[in-house]
Amino acid sequence: MISRKITRLFFPLLLATWDGSSAADPRTTNDGVYTEDQADVGEILYAQHCLLCHDKKYFRPVLKRWEGQPIGILxxxxxxxxxxxxxxxxxxxxxxxxxxxxxxxxxxxxxxxxLDYKNGALNELTVEARQRR
Ligand code: HEC
Known part of the structure; x- marks a missing residue:
């Protein structure tokens, strides 16, 4: 039981730090990885294609579940x-x-x-619990 708990606690950390490249400090979703304009464009698309089934609260718990994983998978x-x-x-x-x-x-x-999807950029970017700054 205990070791399972430890694995659960540390696995995201491992994923976040274990970055095949030499970057010592992998980028996370807390690093200002998109622009305001881009989110505005996304908002319009979201209203047209997603809002029907997913209200604006839907993605909070979803992102929580993805913490520690590359955003490229999502x-x-x-x-x-x-x-x-x-x-x-x-x-x-x-x-x-x-x-x-x-x-x-x-x-x-x-x-x-x-935020850029090219050259596997999203696989180098980890979803991290939001930090207040
Ligand atoms: C016709 C309804 C419908 C539309 C439109 C729709 N979705 Fe979904 N979506 C679902 C259903 C059903 C599921 C799976 C059940 C759930 O997790 O709520 C789901 C699941 C998801 C998930 C997986 C969440 C997870 O648990 O990891 C993501 C991400 C997602 N949708 C994104 C989008 C985006 C982005 C759009 C707009 C481009 C969109 N959806 C439009 C019905 C829809």
């Missing part, structure tokens, strides 16, 4: 399964804009650079 899940009625309907850029909006809904701070 992105892939979204893209391949949503909207439920028409998976893959949007472009990669549109899905990533929606993801930026989802981060803003959970009050992650925005920054100067857009």
């Amino acid at each position: 992105y892939t899940v979204m893209m391949t399964s949503m909207p439920e009625s028409n998976p893959g309907f949007l472009t990669e850029k549109e899905y990533v804009d929606i993801l930026a909006y989802i981060l803003s809904l959970s009050r992650y701070a925005h920054g100067d650079t857009e």
Whole structure:
């Protein structure tokens, strides 16, 4: 029992720090990884394609469950399964804009650079519990 608990506590930490590259300090969702404009674009897309089934509160617990994991996995899940009625309907850029909006809904701070799906960037980015700054 105890060792299971420890695994549960530390596994996300391991994932967060275990980054195949040499980066000593992997980026997380607390590092201002999307822009305000991008979240605004995402909000419109969200209203058109997602709001029907997911109210704005839906993603808070979802992001919590994804803590410690690369956000790229959530992105892939979204893209391949949503909207439920028409998976893959949007472009990669549109899905990533929606993801930026989802981060803003959970009050992650925005920054100067857009969230980018290219070159596996999302796999280098870990979902981390939001930190108040
Ligand atoms: C027609 C209804 C419908 C629409 C529209 C829809 N979804 Fe979903 N979505 C669901 C259902 C049903 C599930 C699985 C059950 C659940 O977890 O609520 C789900 C699950 C998800 C999950 C998995 C959550 C988890 O537990 O990890 C994500 C992410 C998601 N939706 C994102 C989106 C996004 C982004 C859009 C808009 C592009 C969207 N959905 C549009 C019905 C919908």
